[in-house]
Amino acid sequence: MPKLRMTGRGLWITVLVVPPLAFVALFIVYPILSAFAYAFFDWQGLRRLDFIGLENFHTVLFVEPYRSWTLNAFRNNVIVFFALMVLQNGLGFILAYALWRELPGARFHRVAVFLPVVLSTIIVAYLFKLFYHPLFGVVNISLRSIGLGWLAQPWLGQSSTALWSLIIAQAWHMVGFPTLVFLAGMQRIPGEILDAVRMETESEWVKITKIVWPLVAPSATIVFTLLFVGAFNWFELPYIMAGLDGSPFGSTDVLGLYFYRTAFGNVSAGQQDFGLGSALAVLIFIFIAAIATVITLRLRAREIQL
């Protein structure tokens, strides 16, 4: 008979593994599963009524005004994703390259670039809200002081600039993360490989596109995936800077805000519908999980052994 007696080591492992597993089950798996279940019921506020099958899903996807709200929020998330891809990951890559090449002041900048990442989103959001203030904000004051006063505008107050203002705040906040990951990837490239390239070309462009990028691409997998998840779960920063309604006129509305509004209601407008909210949550979850899996699998495939 195989022994099932706990050895000291086994006991330790159990003690260390069980609490987090229980935690995950209670606060992650259970809510997801229950949200799944809630999505199939009709709700009145927080009171559950009848089982209605896919009705909620149908409503958020095809019935006005939910349909337009969903589409609008989703479109904004897509914009956020691609914009951050360029502004956060693209800039992060360039910053990492500059830091890696030990341009003057690299040591200072290595810390400076990462510092915003450790700031709380709340702080960053309020900070940028102040920056963007139409009258007293640093942005407009600077523009005026260098004679570009005509460019000054209510950044967060108009549909044309609000979302982009938020995106820039977000990119500033998080650009240190891809920078750090890319820098770590670059530092793994053996020095002699770079010397070998330098023997063949002096073009930075060729070095970056043909050698550095392909070799750093494995670290991009995690950065891309996290950015994707982050962009479609975006909540705190727009919530603080633009409010729950995605003001002005829904121009900063994203799925996170929209879901929250639908499920838990709004301070101004009291209506709340847990069923529709759950349906949205499930849709967002499935979408993120599916695409993130595809990204990971696709990008993994081209990882390279150094």
Added chain:
Amino acid sequence: MAQLLLRGIKKRFKTTEVLHGIDLEIGDREFVVFVGPSGCGKSTLLRLIAGLDPISDGQFFLNGKLMNDVAPSRRGIAMVFQSYALYPHMDVYENMAFGARLMGLDKAEVERRIAEAVRMLRLGELLKRRPRELSGGQRQRVAIGRALVRKPDVFLLDEPLSNLDAALRSDVRLEIARLHREIGGTMIYVTHDQVEAMTLADKIVVMNEGRIEQVGSPRALYETPANTFVGTFIGSPRMSLVTVTREGTRLGIADGGSLPIDTKLDARALKLGMRPDAVSLHRGQGGEGFHAQVVYTEYLGDNAYVYVRLADGTLLSARTAPNDDFAPDERVSVTLAPGTAHFFSAEDGRRLVP
């Protein structure tokens, strides 16, 4: 065509100077080997020639043109790195084609050059493989191939054999010698192994602590080493050095016997250099020669090296016939074949002409 001229080359990293003024001339089609103990600055010098590190002081001319500020890719120099430094994400073909395309060659020419390299280095069946799917020796050949397709004036090789196992080393050594004959470019080869240097070089540059000790053919270095460093560095087993005093026509070790050696040198104290193959051992003491005691024997099959300790504590090696069994602690006398002694100054170790 490639002539290299180095004039007063110095290299400093921050404040430490690691090359203290290198003067050197290298002719077209020469096979030059930089040899010296590790840390003496060979790789540093090679990187200065390649242009990978800036020259702190002095000038480097290639075919009469000052190269100090020319980018590495524009010098007409290719380098084979110690770690091979193949691009891990490209297959063998791409590794070789990459640099050739960057030179602006058209497709047909790139193909032609790769085909030639493939033939010379027998890379045929490897073209579609990634570097990590290759053995050390194969990577080495690809690295050489990558240098070949650029048809450089000068090839630089930094310790190309150091990552290969012993059995492969002599094969690849022969291969490199053959390549040099076949392509006829100037080659500069760095190694810390004097055997590699002796077997490959037209010209050996012996370096030590950031300076050139001597430049010459393998034979010149072996037969007329410029100083004790070169004397003991070149040749295996090492030349033995012993401090002797001259009395008339005899050279003696204090309380350790003496040898009759004819020299016109008038210094009283000398360093005497003896190569193992010039030394003979005789059983017993009292006759001619330095007194010594056997320490141990290295048996190599076709001959044997016997290590003995002289009266002043110096360890000396002698080549003997394999069946001359010398027992440890046996007392022997050491004599030297006529005309084989090397003399060096006792003060600065420089060669003295007898």
